[in-house]
Amino acid sequence: MRRSIATVSLSGSLADKLTAIGGAGFDGVEIFENDLLASDLSPEDVRDRAADLGLAVELYQPFRDFEAVPPDLLAGSLRRAEHKFAVMERLGAKLMLVCSNVSPAAIDDDALAAEQLRLLAERAAEHGIRIAYEALAWGRHVGDYAHAWRIVRMAGHPALGLCLDSFHIAARDVDPYAIRAIPGDKIFFLQLADAPSLPMDVLYWSRHYRCFPGQGDMDVAGLVADVLRTGYDGPLSLEVFNDIFRQAASMRTAQDAMRSLIALEEQVGLRMGGPVAGLTSPPRPVVPTGFAFAEIAAPSAAPLGNLLEALGFVRTGVHAGKPVELWEQGAARVLVNSGSAESPDGPALGAIGLESPDPAASVKRAEALLSPVLPRMRGPHDAPLDAVAAPDGTEVFFCRTARPDHPSWTGDFAADRRGPAAAPGEITHIDHVALTQPWHHFDEASLFYRSVLGLRPHESLELPDPYGLLRSRAVSTEDGGVRVALNVAHVGAHDGSHDTAWQHIALASGDIVATARRFRAAGAPALAIPANYYDDLEARHDLGADRHRLLRELGLLYDRDEHGEFLHFYTETTGRVFFEIVQRIGGYRGYGAVNAPVRLAAQHARPRLRAG
Amino acid sequence: MRRSIATVSLSGSLADKLTAIGGAGFDGVEIFENDLLASDLSPEDVRDRAADLGLAVELYQPFRDFEAVPPDLLAGSLRRAEHKFAVMERLGAKLMLVCSNVSPAAIDDDALAAEQLRLLAERAAEHGIRIAYEALAWGRHVGDYAHAWRIVRMAGHPALGLCLDSFHIAARDVDPYAIRAIPGDKIFFLQLADAPSLPMDVLYWSRHYRCFPGQGDMDVAGLVADVLRTGYDGPLSLEVFNDIFRQAASMRTAQDAMRSLIALEEQVGLRMGGPVAGLTSPPRPVVPTGFAFAEIAAPSAAPLGNLLEALGFVRTGVHAGKPVELWEQGAARVLVNSGSAESPDGPALGAIGLESPDPAASVKRAEALLSPVLPRMRGPHDAPLDAVAAPDGTEVFFCRTARPDHPSWTGDFAADRRGPAAAPGEITHIDHVALTQPWHHFDEASLFYRSVLGLRPHESLELPDPYGLLRSRAVSTEDGGVRVALNVAHVGAHDGSHDTAWQHIALASGDIVATARRFRAAGAPALAIPANYYDDLEARHDLGADRHRLLRELGLLYDRDEHGEFLHFYTETTGRVFFEIVQRIGGYRGYGAVNAPVRLAAQHARPRLRAG
The missing domain is CATH 3.20.20.150 (Divalent-metal-dependent TIM barrel enzymes)
Structure with a gap:
């Protein structure tokens, strides 16, 4: 045609x-x-x-x-x-x-x-x-x-x-x-x-x-x-x-x-039309199965390392040729890259790694769908690591981590161990990442995740931020192995607009109460949730006095849907980035959107840490 | 209450x-x-x-x-x-x-x-x-x-x-x-x-x-x-x-x-409530009767002077204490102020003067409606000239020009005469001014002109610009003596947005054909209108071959409504400002909005003059 x-x-x-x-x-x-x-x-x-x-x-x-x-x-x-x-x-x-x-x-x-x-x-x-x-x-x-x-x-x-x-x-x-x-x-x-x-x-x-x-x-x-x-x-x-x-x-x-x-x-199901240069029928979508890693570009690695340690992460490797640290906990992996020049606002999420059954096919599909394939900047001994640029500039890498059929990118990291000698943490994997999109590229982003990665878009939501309405739309694989929340200002920004181009990495914990206690015991900065939130939570849900007391004490937020319950808390923001710790109980499918306005207000109220 | x-x-x-x-x-x-x-x-x-x-x-x-x-x-x-x-x-x-x-x-x-x-x-x-x-x-x-x-x-x-x-x-x-x-x-x-x-x-x-x-x-x-x-x-x-x-x-x-x-x-018709400090019942609206002047801030006066001369204006005065020139033609007056530091993009419309039956009452009303009253920066011998700031920063002065009951602001200008010795021009008065509003202050501007100045808002229009939709709404007095067109980007701007914060002064001519010929004869730069526009005009209106030929030859645009006809043309833009010359034939009430997309495209196509 x-x-x-x-x-x-x-x-x-x-x-x-x-x-x-x-x-x-x-x-x-x-x-x-x-x-x-x-x-x-x-x-x-x-x-x-x-x-x-x-x-x-x-x-x-x-x-x-x-x-x-x-x-x-x-x-x-x-x-x-x-x-x-x-x-x-x-x-x-x-x-x-x-x-x-x-x-x-x-x-x-x-x-x-x-x-x-x-x-x-x-x-x-x-x-x-x-x-x-x-x-x-x-x-x-x-x-x-x-x-x-x-x-x-x-x-x-x-x-x-x-x-x-x-x-x-x-x-x-x-x-x-x-x-x-x-x-x-x-x-x-x-x-x-x-x-x-x-x-x-x-x-x-x-x-x-x-x-x-x-x-x-x-x-x-x-x-x-x-x-x-x-x-x-x-x-x-x-x-x-x-x-x-x-x-x-x-x-x-x-x-x-x-x-x-x-x-x-x-x-x-159309075959491609005539011989248009460079356009060939794309290979079938290679749906990613999970997150391999999230990479944060930071001016210096130490402050982020402290935050990750407080969450129970251990530094397990240092890249052989670049100033990049690998931090692990369960299947959750965070890279801290202090060699990148691109973080004028302090730490920023620069890349995500997705587990792909066939990384080369993933890249071919992305290329056929006109996504910019990134030049490979790797040393002669590094494992092949294929990446494309998402519309907001985030680099998306396709990985096979620790599989016998493919060289693992983790092999590029020299083993190293820094972190708590105490009990292993409760975090199991990356639950989702949330990326704020430039407001005039939201439709493009939504098509990218849908067509290139084969993710399914969910309903669009409106989230009131103290300085403007946000639109939020999640895309995910059917089984929830990969979830990305795309956020955007509902109307355009202006010169006096408050910058809310935040990005976050949500980590799944098997026991969020233990993770919250560990984090507090380390003296790390969690986002403070107002007492008024808990008064309202008691009005809306009767969870029993003990549970309400625990949520309030640990600063945990709560939501439920017809499938289950959701507990979560946030670290403070450094640069553009913060972490969310989540625990899905039962088959809860959402992202705690009902609590986003409280989170956004608390974030605006805090001076942002420029650490890292 | x-x-x-x-x-x-x-x-x-x-x-x-x-x-x-x-x-x-x-x-x-x-x-x-x-x-x-x-x-x-x-x-x-x-x-x-x-x-x-x-x-x-x-x-x-x-x-x-x-x-x-x-x-x-x-x-x-x-x-x-x-x-x-x-x-x-x-x-x-x-x-x-x-x-x-x-x-x-x-x-x-x-x-x-x-x-x-x-x-x-x-x-x-x-x-x-x-x-x-x-x-x-x-x-x-x-x-x-x-x-x-x-x-x-x-x-x-x-x-x-x-x-x-x-x-x-x-x-x-x-x-x-x-x-x-x-x-x-x-x-x-x-x-x-x-x-x-x-x-x-x-x-x-x-x-x-x-x-x-x-x-x-x-x-x-x-x-x-x-x-x-x-x-x-x-x-x-x-x-x-x-x-x-x-x-x-x-x-x-x-x-x-x-x-x-x-x-x-x-x-x-409510009396004001309790004794709220600073709030008193505003004096009745003092509806302005016409434009006294439009003031352009320009780095240097000469290039604008040449443009005004080509339109048939004569420099009739120079301010006694400031580098401000007064140019007149009929009741149209343009001030060129080369002493203001505020024109980083070249010439900009900084102020308008409105004829008021009672300037002091106009200012009192504006003040009661919370408009910032501007400090008077005038010499000891200057006539009183009262002004407030409109929401977009334009200074609005209330004047009584050449009336025996009030000192006229024109008295501050020492008589001077520079300009064509030839036949007087055909321009009679300022028909309207058009001001681009910051997109997040449009509602405020609309209320300002309505409540402070007593102007009546007209229907909102959408005008397609090559780089985004514009919203346009005119406000005017009942008799059309004062007309202001407020334009704004329909959705927010972004970093890569093309700047269209243009302002213009529309001058009414009693014989636009003569004005256009005068302007061309002076070698002055009119905005070029594409031949395709005239092909379409011939398809839409059968005005007779002679008239179509004349419009095309002189670059005049055409519109009609049920009350009459409208002819207009534009000068090229210098800085943020351009002039429009209009002739209303019969009782035409509009602003030629149907031609705005052609004008906007032509303006984007031209490199902007930084003259003046």
């Missing part, structure tokens, strides 16, 4: 958009009329530039408010159409999108609509142009594809067909099943967009919140599968109106769009 | 919020439960701190999902209530807000709701506490105040009354008329919020887009008038959930909230 995108989906001038679209490897482009009007490129310049970039001009759009008008308006509309046909000829565009009429002048009369569209198609055909008629979800009389199809069939002109748009179909919850009855050659064009579920008017939702397939909550793949069954062989074309993409860098958005299409084609 | 505000309306810690609320001169505060839970102040600390700040704790809120539950849930809810009563006693709060039940467990049974609320009121009364029952617009069974009132009346307990919330009433478009039938002493509390008209689900709208009265589109004053007729004598209390206020500086938001209440009280 050819891959196409509408220019309105990207930011910048029309020339910038074409360059970005060509650079991302698309085959074609929809020219959005306003982009042309505002451009100082002539239609001929656009045609030539697109051709140079290997882009077909697939569609000129939109032509509005044409059909089913009183006869006195028709002449003016046809005059308008002739002007547009002339522009299209200069542009080399052979297909014009006509949206269903939204004007109050439109008449509810299918026969009239068909008659006038037939007339338009006749005129178009004289210019070698075809008309793709699309039902806007908010069309005045024609609001779904089945209705548009009745009109197109009634008109019965070879130059008149349908444009289907996944957003309009899903937004009105129209059953896509009837698409199968439409002959594929009467579907002239297919536009694709996704959107998060948001409770608002469909027009407002469409204009501001569309996103690329896989970033929202709609079943775009299901619709595409229905359309392909008809024999449709036109392009898959993305058409997204998104407030944030309008602001973002066009090259990056175009690449994200291409990632979305590749993942969509895979979902639909 | 007492003035109150809910802590949830502001950003920061509970301690910060109280300080801001006290500082803005409120009499009382609603304590939002989550703010208390997340605070390390004990309830007693909060009580003492509020008292120190002169704030009564008017309400503790919200208590959720209580009434009309099956008997087995009631005991747990009462237990929860007893815990909250204990907190309220420590807090010194005597009134608890109970929201109508939204839980699926709630039963649609008014008698049961009344019986359980009566029980709650009995328990509350034992602690000296009263219950204010509020219908949430999205309550499961109780969604409007009339229904809540039936239940309260049925319960018939002296400690049980109503809380009315203007948002819930206006959002569901419930007729407020029936409020007059409620005895004033059964209305225990009145919460106020406004909101812009947005087509979305009421819960989502309420949680994200509320704003202070006068900033949105609801008739809050009408509702307050209805409530006051009942004899209600509790506080007027603001309760606003707003994504942007959550991020903003709390002191500034609190002051904006107070400005909103003062303006609301004036609308309702």
